[in-house]
Amino acid sequence: MTELILSLDVTGLKEALRIAGACAPEIDAIKVGYPLALAAGLGIAGELAGFGLPLIADFKVADIPNTNTLICEQVFAAGFSAVIAQGFPGPDSVAACVEAAHAHGGECYVVAEMSHPGALTFFSAGVPERLCEIVAETGADGIIAPATRPERVRALRALIGKKKILSPGIGAQGGDPAEIAPLVDGMIVGRSIYGAADPAAAARTYAPYRR
Ligand code: O7M
Numbered sequence: 001m002t003e004l005i006l007s008l009d010v011t012g013l014k015e016a017l018r019i020a021g022a023c024a025p026e027i028d029a030i031k032v033g034y035p036l037a038l039a040a041g042l043g044i045a046g047e048l049a050g051f052g053l054p055l056i057a058d059f060k061v062a063d064i065p066n067t068n069t070l071i072c073e074q075v076f077a078a079g080f081s082a083v084i085a086q087g088f089p090g091p092d093s094v095a096a097c098v099e100a101a102h103a104h105g106g107e108c109y110v111v112a113e114m115s116h117p118g119a120l121t122f123f124s125a126g127v128p129e130r131l132c133e134i135v136a137e138t139g140a141d142g143i144i145a146p147a148t149r150p151e152r153v154r155a156l157r158a159l160i161g162k163k164k165i166l167s168p169g170i171g172a173q174g175g176d177p178a179e180i181a182p183l184v185d186g187m188i189v190g191r192s193i194y195g196a197a198d199p200a201a202a203a204r205t206y207a208p209y210r211r
Helices: 013-026 034-040 044-049 065-078 091-103 117-121 127-138 150-160 177-183 199-204
Strands: 003-007 029-033 055-061 082-086 107-111 142-144 164-168 186-189
Touching: 003 013, 013 034, 013 044, 013 199, 029 034, 029 044, 034 044, 034 055, 044 055, 055 065, 065 082, 065 091, 082 091, 091 107, 091 127, 107 127, 127 142, 127 150, 142 150, 150 164, 150 177, 164 177, 177 186
Parallel strands: 003 029, 003 186, 029 055, 055 082, 082 107, 107 142, 142 164, 164 186
Antiparallel strands: none
16 A cells, blocks of 8 residues: 655645645645644644544654653644654664654654755765664654655665655655655655645546555
């Protein structure tokens, strides 16, 4: 099953609810990041709950373990079902997110490699591979890996086995859904859906890649 995760990076509450409502039948989850959470507050999770979809908090949590715990407690108390953490602060910081997520029946994903060109400045030379080891060590639920580099997704899949891969970079960043969908568990798509004149119709174009 390859899920379609709408990255709802809009900054107006009404716009967010309109797009989420229109797209809900066509998608499997909604990812909320800083643009919408900073604009609308963490209560956005409660506002979106009515659509009945899993809500992923993309706060790329990257602090010391105690602070990560405090952040994740807020995320899950607000009603999110998953959180995304950075792995580079180290295994104890990731473990804090994983423990908070699992204590609430939620999930934690770790960014293994980012999708933009400049990501290779630091997400290279064995770093993503080491981050996958941290995912295994901490019991995290999966990784974020770049749809813009399918060959890297294949390499990271070999390391993480059956854990989930959620993959951004499709559409606006050039990633091809036909190529990436068979490799991953979730396609993260933002602008090419929420920026379309008809977001629901845009979301429907991904239907052939949802297995
Ligand atoms: O489809 P887009 O390019 O409009 O949006 C992609 C979304 O995925 C957007 O919310 C980004 O912040 C996010 N993202 C990336 O684009 N690249 C990454 O490497 C990682 C993420 C992400 O979701 O990290 C959890």
